[in-house]
Amino acid sequence: xxxxxxxxxxxxxxxxxxxxxxxxxxxxxxxxxxxxxxxxxxxxxxxxxxxxxxxxxxxxxxxxxxxxxxxxxxxxxxxxxxxxxxxxxxxxxxxxxxxxxxxxxxxxxxxxxxxxxxxxxxxxxxxxxxxxxxxxxxxxxxxxxxxxxxxxxxxxxxxxxxxxxxxxxxxxxxxxxxxxxxxxxxxxxxxxxxxxxxxxxxxxxxxxxxxxxxxxxxxxxxxxxxxxxxxxxxxxxxxxxxxxxxxxxxxxxxxxxxxxxxxxxxxxxxxxxxxxxxxxxx
Amino acid sequence: xxxxxxxxxxxxxxxxxxxxxxxxxxxxxxxxxxxxxxxxxxxxxxxxxxxxxxxxxxxxxxxxxxxxxxxxxxxxxxxxxxxxxxxxxxxxxxxxxxxxxxxxxxxxxxxxxxxxxxxxxxxxxxxxxxxxxxxxxxxxxxxxxxxxxxxxxxxxxxxxxxxxxxxxxxxxxxxxxx
Numbered sequence: 222x223x224x225x226x227x228x229x230x231x232x233x234x235x236x237x238x239x240x241x242x243x244x245x246x247x248x249x250x251x252x253x254x255x256x257x258x259x260x261x262x263x264x265x266x267x268x269x270x271x272x273x274x275x276x277x278x279x280x281x282x283x284x285x286x287x288x289x290x291x292x293x294x295x296x297x298x299x300x301x302x303x304x305x306x307x308x309x310x311x312x313x314x315x316x317x318x319x320x321x322x323x324x325x326x327x328x329x330x331x332x333x334x335x336x337x338x339x340x341x342x343x344x345x346x347x348x349x350x351x352x353x354x355x356x357x358x359x360x361x362x363x364x365x366x367x368x369x370x371x372x373x374x375x376x377x378x379x380x381x382x383x384x385x386x387x388x389x390x391x392x393x394x395x396x397x398x399x400x401x402x403x404x405x406x407x408x409x410x411x412x413x414x415x416x417x418x419x420x421x422x423x424x425x426x427x428x429x430x431x432x433x434x435x436x437x438x439x440x441x442x443x444x445x446x447x448x449x450x451x452x453x454x455x456x457x458x459x460x461x462x463x464x465x466x467x468x469x470x471x472x473x474x475x476x477x478x479x480x481x482x483x484x485x486x487x488x489x490x491x492x493x494x495x496x497x498x499x500x501x502x503x
Numbered sequence: 504x505x506x507x508x509x510x511x512x513x514x515x516x517x518x519x520x521x522x523x524x525x526x527x528x529x530x531x532x533x534x535x536x537x538x539x540x541x542x543x544x545x546x547x548x549x550x551x552x553x554x555x556x557x558x559x560x561x562x563x564x565x566x567x568x569x570x571x572x573x574x575x576x577x578x579x580x581x582x583x584x585x586x587x588x589x590x591x592x593x594x595x596x597x598x599x600x601x602x603x604x605x606x607x608x609x610x611x612x613x614x615x616x617x618x619x620x621x622x623x624x625x626x627x628x629x630x631x632x633x634x635x636x637x638x639x640x641x642x643x644x645x646x647x648x649x650x651x652x653x654x655x656x657x658x659x660x661x662x663x664x665x666x667x668x669x670x671x672x673x674x675x676x677x678x679x680x681x
Contacts (some may be wrong), residue, residue, distance in 0.1 A: 293627060298529075299528050299529065300526070300527040300528070300529060300531070301525070301527075303525075303532075304608075305532075461564070462568070464571065464606075
């Protein structure tokens with residue numbers, strides 16, 4: 222397997238589902254940190270850039286706001302307006318921030334890996350109408366933004382106007398009305414085209430170019446095993462934050478968790494290395 | 504220009520919020536002693552969580568220690584404190600926990616819709632720490648009042664009991680629903 226995104230949709234989808242579930246439900250600070258590290262690595266390996274600052278701000282806000290609102294905890298750092306600010310609340314805030322940031326970053330990676338054709342391949346046969354509507358709705362906003370940008374560029378190239386606020390508003394209004402007209406027209410055209418192709422007549426199938434390979438079966442087995450493992454042994458990794466945070470103890474499951482969370486990055490990096498090596502021999 | 508203005512406003516808000524905060528170290532907080540004010544009498548207060556001992560299996564695992572739940576369930580035995588005219592059951596509790604260095608967390612009147620104080624936890628034992636029907640209740644001279652502790656004025660000689668319930672007050676003999 223060269224790339225994580227080359228797996229069968231079912232395999233990559235299951236991987237994301239299990240990674241997200243474990244991140245959200247484990248309540249263990251080490252698992253959250255490992256998940257965040259894995260998500261960040263995969264995020265970098267996929268070449269995604271945008272949004273990292275927003276995620277970091279969310280992390281900071283969560284980590285700071287928890288000690289302001291929760292005053293439970295044995296280790297009092299100082300008193301703020303007569304309320305104790307405790308180390309335990311800070312730790313829990315950091316855990317919450319890491320968990321939320323990890324989930325957001327896994328979702329960004331999910332968006333990059335599970336494209337709309339993969340989504341349709343996964344759910345097209347189970348719930349054809351819902352899957353089609355979801356994939357069309359998800360596409361709406363990004364396509365709106367990119368079309369709007371294009372129109373703005375064309376508009377400013379054809380009719381250069383000043384920087385005054387009123388002129389800018391006029392330009393945006395013109396582009397916006399254009400955008401609305403175009404999207405309405407597009408909807409009408411799309412429905413025409415769908416009818417012409419016989420949408421709604423009989424069972425719907427969607428084209429899928431994905432084959433189920435042995436590596437996909439292994440990936441699915443790993444994901445399922447991981448979920449089952451966490452389901453049965455997750456209790457041993459339970460972590461109490463209040464009133465006294467548990468000491469960090471080494472647990473063999475952490476190594477498995479780390480391996481699991483960096484698996485997609487490793488697969489991608491291995492593919493990259495192999496590609497470089499092969500390219501160098503041409 | 505706009506960006507600079509935004510930064511200025513942000514900085515201003517930050518400074519304002521810092522000014523509104525009073526930061527005290529742990530020693531400063533507990534050193535503060537308002538017991539020597541001129542008093543209008545004396546009142547008694549006690550804090551206990553005896554009901555937890557009967558429902559120990561329902562208690563949160565992290566609290567199952569003598570550090571948090573004393574063997575006899577008594578967190579503060581009957582203690583005498585000076586009170587003023589405008590002291591309430593809550594301000595007496597605040598005075599006692601500050602004097603004895605007992606942890607306490609409450610929701611201020613500005614934080615809930617009732618406009619009165621709600622005590623969430625004392626000595627790390629919080630509401631719902633011992634089953635879904637558990638929490639802190641107070642009684643004055645063994646009478647469970649129907650108002651918030653911050654609304655109940657204390658007179659000379661009153662005995663305020665703060666008790667932990669595991670069954671909406673029924674295990675303390677309080678008929679909270681009437």
